[in-house]
Amino acid sequence: MKNITKICCIGAGYVGGPTMAVIAKQCPHITVTVVDLNEARIAAWNDENTENIPVYEPGLSEVVAEARGRNLFFSTEVDKAIDEADMIFISVNTPTKTYGAGKGMGADLKYIELCARQIAKVAKDDKIIVEKSTLPVRTAETLRDILHNTGNGVKFQILSNPEFLAEGTAIEDLLMPDRVLIGGDTNEEGQEAIEALVSIYANWIPRERILTTNVWSSELSKLVANAMLAQRISSMNSISELCEKTEANVNEVARAIGSDSRIGPKFLKASVGFGGSCFQKDILNLVYISRSFGLQEVADYWEQVIIMNDHQKRRFAENIVKKLYNTVAGKKIAFLGWAFKKDTNDTRESAAIYVADLLLNEQADIKVFDPKVEEKQVHADLDYLATRPVEENHNAVHVFADPYEACKDTHAIAVLTEWDEFKDYDWQRIYDNMLKPAKIFDGRNLLDVKKLREIGFSVQAIGS
Ligand SMILES: NC(=O)C1=CN([C@@H]2O[C@H](COP(=O)(O)OP(=O)(O)OC[C@H]3O[C@@H](n4cnc5c(N)ncnc54)[C@H](O)[C@@H]3O)[C@@H](O)[C@H]2O)C=CC1
Numbered sequence: 530m531k532n533i534t535k536i537c538c539i540g541a542g543y544v545g546g547p548t549m550a551v552i553a554k555q556c557p558h559i560t561v562t563v564v565d566l567n568e569a570r571i572a573a574w575n576d577e578n579t580e581n582i583p584v585y586e587p588g589l590s591e592v593v594a595e596a597r598g599r600n601l602f603f604s605t606e607v608d609k610a611i612d613e614a615d616m617i618f619i620s621v622n623t624p625t626k627t628y629g630a631g632k633g634m635g636a637d638l639k640y641i642e643l644c645a646r647q648i649a650k651v652a653k654d655d656k657i658i659v660e661k662s663t664l665p666v667r668t669a670e671t672l673r674d675i676l677h678n679t680g681n682g683v684k685f686q687i688l689s690n691p692e693f694l695a696e697g698t699a700i701e702d703l704l705m706p707d708r709v710l711i712g713g714d715t716n717e718e719g720q721e722a723i724e725a726l727v728s729i730y731a732n733w734i735p736r737e738r739i740l741t742t743n744v745w746s747s748e749l750s751k752l753v754a755n756a757m758l759a760q761r762i763s764s765m766n767s768i769s770e771l772c773e774k775t776e777a778n779v780n781e782v783a784r785a786i787g788s789d790s791r792i793g794p795k796f797l798k799a800s801v802g803f804g805g806s807c808f809q810k811d812i813l814n815l816v817y818i819s820r821s822f823g824l825q826e827v828a829d830y831w832e833q834v835i836i837m838n839d840h841q842k843r844r845f846a847e848n849i850v851k852k853l854y855n856t857v858a859g860k861k862i863a864f865l866g867w868a869f870k871k872d873t874n875d876t877r878e879s880a881a882i883y884v885a886d887l888l889l890n891e892q893a894d895i896k897v898f899d900p901k902v903e904e905k906q907v908h909a910d911l912d913y914l915a916t917r918p919v920e921e922n923h924n925a926v927h928v929f930a931d932p933y934e935a936c937k938d939t940h941a942i943a944v945l946t947e948w949d950e951f952k953d954y955d956w957q958r959i960y961d962n963m964l965k966p967a968k969i970f971d972g973r974n975l976l977d978v979k980k981l982r983e984i985g986f987s988v989q990a991i992g993s
Pocket residue numbers: 539540541542543544545564565566567570607620621622623640643644661662663664692693694695696806807
């Protein structure tokens with residue numbers, strides 16, 4: 530079995546950074562170099578003050594502080610790191626295609642292909658290539674084709690090792706994962722490569738939690754895991770609408786059904802809609818693959834998870850308009866939260882963006898507060914949608930560093946992210962500074978409705 534002493538990871542994003550930081554922490558005998566083309570991102574990973582690293586995750590800056598400079602390195606020297614490594618993780622972005630065939634559905638694999646060509650060009654000795662990015666099933670075949678046909682005659686083994694961490698709990702998830710999944714070829718060389726990767730994770734993860742499969746099952750399992758998780762949320766969100774018509778309460782329903790050990794309590798929280806860079810992208814990818822194999826029923830089944838999620842975001846915005854007497858033109862609405870979930874600064878596909886966009890169509894003024902999201906990100910997210918001229922977004926959306934300032938003089942507050950600190954605000958003070966009747970739309974079922982009603986708020990929470 531190949532003894533791995535040097536690892537390279539291409540892509541220093543939300544997955545590459547934390548994943549490699551934890552491998553370096555747990556394996557001081559392995560040198561881990563994370564490379565990226567984005568110079569600013571690498572500079573931020575190398576910032577002297579580890580509080581300034583580009584990914585906010587509880588516990589991450591401490592892990593980086595421990596390992597960086599010892600056996601963890603961040604660099605833009607891609608070729609050098611590829612050349613020196615025994616094992617190369619590919620952890621680049623695989624967004625939904627925005628052009629050509631499969632536009633809006635399939636995964637854009639151009640970054641993956643570029644990595645493969647780069648590795649093939651540079652590698653002078655045998656290497657194990659690890660798919661860490663989430664990829665359509667059978668991508669390993671493409672990688673193999675490129676590597677073996679454009680390379681220098683060296684041998685490559687390709688493994689699939691999808692990442693299951695969730696943002697906000699990445700360090701916990703990486704240190705104590707439910708499982709690690711490794712797929713590889715079923716021949717002897719494939720099994721040896723699998724064993725090499727197993728032996729790295731076995732430094733801190735019990736062997737029985739390291740699952741090995743063939744490469745296609747591993748690739749597909751990642752898409753299915755995300756689809757199943759998102760499906761649970763869409764299922765509960767569909768029920769939340771029914772609850773609102775029937776006086777049932779979606780939290781009570783979730784508790785009642787989640788107590789059945791066959792269903793389980795996790796991922797049953799109704800919300801303003803799931804966000805994040807992966808659920809939507811990976812389900813669209815699953816739908817696209819199914820359609821490309823002519824499996825219409827399979828494709829339609831999974832597509833419904835996305836349709837329901839879009840409906841939930843739209844429904845939340847439309848309800849705000851309805852409850853504000855069918856017009857929000859010129860009215861001020863505070864957004865508490867912009868990130869797609871708590872404990873992250875990531876806003877990709879956040880429900881807040883789409884709710885804001887719909888309210889801006891109705892000419893609302895939006896005042897945003899998020900503990901970790903910067904003003905320029907909020908504007909960039911809305912500008913990216915290109916729904917209206919950039920100046921209009923900038924005139925109507927203002928970002929505040931203080932939640933009390935964001936809520937002052939507003940007609941309504943919408944809770945878009947479940948940040949814990951929102952629960953502990955001085956809600957009497959917020960109420961006193963708002964226009965009346967003061968309304969709250971809790972898209973996360975986060976706040977104490979009874980207490981808020983006693984203060985005088987009119988409260989509408991999802992699913993009750
Ligand atoms: N964000 C998450 O929580 C999770 C993401 N994933 C998957 O992991 C993959 C990466 O996701 P993120 O880390 O969130 O993306 P990201 O966008 O944060 O990071 C990707 C990085 O790759 C770099 N890159 C792209 N092409 C490159 C090249 N040819 N050479 C060097 N660097 C290059 C980009 O500059 C960027 O910094 C995706 O496939 C995603 O689906 C999987 C599990 C969790």
